[in-house]
Amino acid sequence: MTIPTAALHTAAERFGTPLYVYDAAELDAALARVRAAFGPARVYYAMKANPNLSLLRRLHGAGVGFECVSSGEIARAEAVGAIGPQLLVNGPAKSDAEYAAGARLSATFIVDRVEEVNLLPPQSRALVRVNPALAVSTHDHLATGAAGSKFGVTLQQAPNVLxxxxVAGHTALGLHVHIGSAIRDAHDFTAAFGRLSELRQQTGPLAVLDAGGGWGLDADLYGIAREAWATAGVFGAELWVEPGRYLVARAGTLLTRVVGSKRAGRNFCLVDAGMTELMRPMLYGAVHPVQALWDGQERENWDIAGPACESGDLLARDIPLPHPKRGELLAIGEAGAYGAAMSSNYLTRSRPAEALWNGEKWSLIRRRETPQDVWAAEV
Ligand SMILES: Cc1ncc(COP(=O)(O)O)c(C=O)c1O
Structure with missing residues (x-):
């Protein structure tokens, strides 16, 4: 994390906790790393990772397009001015509203099943998502290209769908593949792209290969890029990519205050954030770095537990900390992706505020919800 500790304390005081904070410099640096590795590939940010409008505006300003998977995401893209070639509309079960919004904005559709050919708006631009039927090195819930996963058409179906x-009057731009999220082993990408290359004889040359996202934070981007470009070369295609997590994860930190501690079989450090603010540890067993923002000589291992009445509501286990005192701050790192985006109102909890650090000062980029916000749609 590159935000100075004093600035983190200021943010927590000013905006309250739990609080998501983002470092603009790290967001820019992640995009620069992607561009350095992938060269002229077109970058579509998978906004499901973090759809905050301020972050979208920053990425849009840097020339990044968006991959959208719902009417709401399409509306966000439109709100920041993305249109036409800057928009991909994806999803395994698109609604009529999503087709209509995509057509109105001249987006490119990613076709996920054979029947979609007849559901697309007339004269659409489309890519065909292929499921390469591979096991990959990530949590089962994050694997999208395994045999039996609900995504994409089979390798056998893909040429026919193109x-x-x-025949239906659409522009078949090419193929799309996305094998999962937080993938640690670059060989998984090599295997997936290899399966696509085998289709070349049947498909002939194509205009576009979309190699998806899914890169783990420590993944060898240059290795993945080399393989992706080689596969694009097989088809004579240009390369598109769809990183989500890689662009925003490291930029984001969840700040939470210690509420107290408890020794009951294990050591629990109780904090004011939990599964409602950061669901990844409970959902995927995700491990986030945790840093205490207070001093102390002696360290013991503590489980970081949230306020929800759910025994799975743990943010981390066995974290060496100086003795936790009520009011002190913990920084949970690598939380910029699928953190705020997946936060929920379960237990009528207000979703947290979000603030952006520009190296000198903070801006509030989402105010904390009030209980009235949470029940505003109810009668
Ligand atoms: C089609 C598609 N593209 C890109 C992404 C982004 O993945 P990640 O955030 O792991 O880069 C996802 C994530 O689910 C996806 O489904």
Whole structure:
């Protein structure tokens, strides 16, 4: 984390906790790393990772397009001015409203099943998502390209779907593959792209290969880029990519205050954030770095427990900390992706505020919800 500790204390005091904070410099640096590795590939940010409008505006300003998977995400893209070639509309079960919004904005659709050929708005631009049927090195819930996963068409179906798109009057741009999220082993990408290359004889040359996202934070981007470009070369295609997590994860930190501690079989450090603010540890067993923002000589291992009445509401286990005191701050790192985006109102908890650090000062980029916000749609 590059935000100075004093600035983190200021933010927590000014905006309250739990609080998501983002470092603009780290967001820019992540995009620069992607561009350095992937060269002229077109970058579409998968906004499901973090759809905050201020972050979207910053990425849009840097020339990044968006991958959207719901009417709400399409509306966000439109709100920041993205249109036409800057928009991909994806999803395994698109609604009529999503097709209509995508058509109105001249987006490119990612076709996820054979029947979609007949559901697309007339004369759409489309890519065909292929499921390469591979096991990958990530949590089962994060694997999207395994045999039996609900995503994409099979390798056997893909050439026929491209043909069917053309026959139906659409522009069949090419193929799309996304095998999962937080993938640690670059060989998984090599294997997936390799399966796509085998389709070349049947598909002929294509205009676009979309290699998806899914890169773990420590993944060898240059290795993935080399393989992706080689596969694009097989088809004579240009390369598109869809990073989500890689662009925003490290930029984000969840600040939470210690509420107290408890020794009951294990050592629990009780904090004011939990599964409602950061669901990844409970959902995927995700491990986030945790840093105490207070001093103390002696360290013991503590489990970081949230306020929800759910025994799974733990943010981390066995974290060496100086003795936790009520009011002190903990910084939970690598929380910029699928953190705020997945936060919920369970237990009528108000979703947290979000603040952006520009190296000198803070701006509030989402105010904390009030209980009235939470029940505003109810009668
Ligand atoms: C089609 C598609 N593209 C890109 C992404 C982004 O993945 P990640 O955030 O792991 O880079 C996802 C995530 O689910 C996805 O489904």
């Amino acid at each position: 043909d069917a798109l053309r």
